[in-house]
Structure formats: structure tokens, C-alpha cells
Amino acid sequence: MSAPSAPKNTPRVTEREARQVAEAAREQDWHKPSFAKELFLGRFRLDLIHPQPLPPADDVRRGEAFLARLRRFCETGIDGALIEREARIPDEVIRGLKELGALGMKIDPKYGGLGLTQVYYNKALALVGSVSPAIGALLSAHQSIGVPQPLKLFGSQEQKETFLPRLARTDISAFLLTEPDVGSDPARLATSAVPDGPDYVLDGVKLWTTNGVVADLLVVMARVPKSEGHKGGITAFVVEADSPGITVENRNAFMGLRGLENGVTRFHRVRVPAANRIGPEGAGLKIALTTLNTGRLSLPAMCVGAGKWCLKIAREWSAVREQWGRPVARHEAVGAKISFIAATTFALEAVVDLSSQMADENRNDIRIEAALAKLYGSEMGCLMADELVQIRGGRGFETADSLAARGERAVPAEQLLRDLRINRIFEGSTEIMHLLIAREAVDAHLKVAGDIIDPDKPLSAKARAGANAAGFYARWLPRLVAGPGQLPRTYGEFNPSGHPDLSAHLRYVERASRKLARSTFYAMSRWQGRMETKQGFLGRIVDIGAELFAMSAACVRAELLRSSGDHGGEAYRLADVFCHQSRVRVEELFTRLWSNTDDLDRRLVDGVLSGAYTWLEEGVIDPSGDGPWIADATPGPSARENVHRTVR
16 A cells, blocks of 8 residues: 555645755844853853852742742642543633733733743743643643743734733633644645735644643744735744634643643634734744744753652652662662762753743853753653652552552652653654754854855855865864863862862863864764764764753852852762763763764665565554544645633
């Protein structure tokens, strides 16, 4: 049987055209310094993050006051186990969150919001997400990528005055980009927005619309056709969810986040006023990517909360569970897991708090830092949850309800593992994050040498690029030979008496940063235009950068806590252990840059796809149901019941 064809209205684009669309949506320039960008270039700019910036006292006061109210509500008004059993957040819980002002945490007070900083917004998500990750996802989707953030950054004053007061108190929002046949490749976006007088007419289908089932307002990405008076391109719109022609055709169900209000939304001749367009035509992807610069911080924030809970359960359980005459925590195999959870939680919180405070100060460009936080947090969060399940043994695999039914504490470890798994896919999969960060990391190289490896550039452009590159590398490469990391007394303030020596770790970061930059340069020289296809190599480069960023953040946070007298000794020990663990991972990644199975894997995949190994699949029965791999998203009226509901 031949493979089913893609939905017939999906645009056909080449790989190069898809890359051009993604490149056009990028922020092209760097107007502010970036610690992570410099790190990938071999320049360890500790001065950009140390001393760690702190929020103003008034922001702290308002943030702590809200956290106290939110904690009381979480303890008395939310039953996470009920949400898990019924796969739905009760309406009264959502109403309670609205009354608290939780929908407006990031919205300016002049529009009725709380105006919390990114730091305290993240703390709130970690808190509420520890009770119910589904609620954390609802609040995050509403404010991090939903209507409030794009309006804050790109909306007109009229749009802000019209929509933000509703979004701060009563209206839930959702972000609609993905389609049945369009994921991380937006060049193939099929939903259309055709100009018609003072309106646009939307047609298409959106998939995995988090909050879409209960949303009142939507951010919709749709393609405007180019015509006279219309630039066209992918464009962002604010759409009323109850507009005629909108049908929520399905409420999707997942392995985790069982209370998630995520659906399939169809648009059929939906009229949207031109006044609801956010920004100019063609700016939709740029708006989406810019929104995600800080929006991505919500996911690692909830991973921090998960890490804290994992540590609590691991500590309490491992102290009372005895095997072979002593608590399991005293056995090295289990103790190593507890050490990993504790050290990683400390480092991840350091990464999120540092990135968030830099976002609040707006002195630095944090597009790479936020992406690294999302990548590192989602990966490490899953690892910590998996280690907790292993520490708990059979009880880790057993559901909380089953544990309670037979008289033991209802610890939802397996639920956490299921709930966290989506974070490696949400808001940019790990694989896409690797490519996105790698593109930003090599931006400086492409600016001076990109035309050399671009097959479409004429010889004259290549000659100019060669001259520019020669000047750039003549200045840059010598600086990668030696640096402060080779001087034994550098970063001496991180070696206070009576504490572990964190200065040695920072010297390692400085040396590793230069080695990372040299490795990137060598790879570009070796593969040139084929560099973009070396996804295994690029992923390892990014993972090294993520570890170095986390080590830096952990050391800076430890020194901040020591200097403020707040658990300084314990913080230094946590940072020291984390850095030792991280250095082992970094050395392994450096080795795997050049010693790996990438080429062998590629050849084997060619054989798998050609059918050479179908004999290996024999001896099993495929339990999958019938149907196409990708649902048809051809525009037209809906034949399904509308399952959209509002919460008032």
C-alpha cells in the first residue's frame, strides 16, 4: 500500500525554501550583550552575570505576597489527584485562579494585571505546577505564549486596551500555530487569511491547541496571500474563540497532563477584523519566535518545581526504606541518584532565576539563554523524575491511587514522569532546540563567512566574504589559544576560606568555552556548507554550551547565597558537586564530537527506509488502529460537534 498523501492544501516547499522562511523570522541583529552567545564564541564574560542581578525590593514584596496567596489556594482549593483521575481541571478551580488574578500575573497593573516580574511568575508556575502540572500548563500557555505576551511586545495601544483587561481577569487565551501536517516547519503552514474588505477570512485546521478547548481569545498564525496592497506571509491575529465558523472538533488526550485542555480547532470562513491583526502582514513567525524568547522560561521553571519535589520524596523515602541492614540512601547506587537530583535541582534553579532576572532587567539579549534553559530543564527534569521512579522501585511504577488503596502514602512519582515527558517536545522539541541554538551560536561566523559557503552567491560576494572572514579570524583565533582559565588565581572570589573551591570550575568553563569555539571553527572549516546537516555534531556542541552555562549559573548563585548569608555553605557544596558531575558530561561530549557513530547511523537509516530490514520486524502484531498517519486538514465546514466550552 502506498503511503497516504499529505493534506492537499499544504504548500509544497523545498528544504532550502523552508530554511529561508525560518531564517527570515529570526532576529537578525544583536543589540545587547549575551553571555551565552559569547560563551559559544570562546569568550567567558563572567561580568555579564556576576554579581547576579537581584530584583528591586518592591517587586520582591509584591511577588512574595502573591506567592503566599497562591500557596494558600493550592493547599486548600486544588486537588491534584482529582484532576488526574477525572482528566479535567474543575471549573471552580479555574474560577478561583481568576479571582486570585493568576491569569494576569504578567500583565501590567494599568490593564488590571498583577505585573509580576519574570522571576516571580516562574516561581508561581513552579508552585502551582507542583500541585497540578495541568494547571501550570494552562497558566503558562495563557500568558507565556498566548495572547498577552504577543500584545505586550507587538500589539497596538488600542489592542492592549481592548484585550488585556479581559485577559487579566476573565478570559483564557491559546496559541494556534501547529497544524496536522505542519510542526517545526512553518513554511508549510496551510491555514489562510484572505483579505476581504475590512476583514480577513480564516480557513484551516489547527492541532494541539493548548487551552483551545476552553479559550476565549486565540492567537492564530495564518498565511495571507500576496496581492495588490497586501505584502502577504504568515501573520498573527487575535481571534474571538466564539466567532461563527470556529469548531473545536476534538479534546485530545495524552499520556500525561491529563487535565490539559488541548484540542483540534477548525476555521471555516471565520471573519476577523483587520484591527485584530498583530503587527504587519508577514511578521507572524517573528512575533512567535520573539514571544518565545522569554516564554520558554516557563517550562524549565516548572521543571525546577519538579526537581524540588523529587528531592523531597527521595530524601524522605530513602531514609526510611531499609535494605541489607541500612537505609537505601546509604547504598552508593541509590545515593548517587539522590546526589544527582539535589545538585541538578540547584543548578537548574540557578539557570532559570538568572535567565529570568536578566529578562526582567532587559540589559541583555537572552534568546540563547532562554532556549538553553528550556532545553536543559526539560531534559534534566525527565532524568530526575526517572531517577525518582527508580529510587522508589516498584512503588515508583505504581499509581498513587493504588498505593493509597493498599494503605501506603499516595506518591504520584509515575505521574510526574508522564507529565514531564511532554516538556521535551512542547515549545520546540529537543532536536529543534539544538538546531535553533546552534544557528544562533554560529551567527557571528555566518555573518562574516556565510556567503563563502552559500551556493547561490556570486563569486564577487564570495571574494568579499573571504576578505572579511580573513580579518575576523585573524583577530579571533589567537584569542582562543590562551585565557584566564589557565591562571591558577583567576576568579579568586569564588574560593572563600572554608568552602569548596568554585574558582577551579569557572576556570574550567573558561578553558572549555575556548575549546568549544575551536571545535566549532574546525567543523565549519571541514564541512562548510554541509555543516547544517551535521545535526549530531551540532547537538553535542549545544549540549556542551548548556552544561557550561549551568555550571556558571550554579557558581554565581552559590556566591550570591554565600555573600547574603543564606545557606552559603550548603549552596557551595551543591554547586561544587554539580560542576564535578557536569564536567564528566562535558568531557564525554567533547570526545563524542569526533568519535561517534553518526555516519554509520546515517547509512543504517538509509537501509531501514529502503525496506532492507523489514525482516527484523517479523514476529510481532501491530496493535495500531487503521487510518491515515496524518489527518486530512482540507479547509471546509466542520462535520463534528463543537466541544468548546467557556469557564465563567
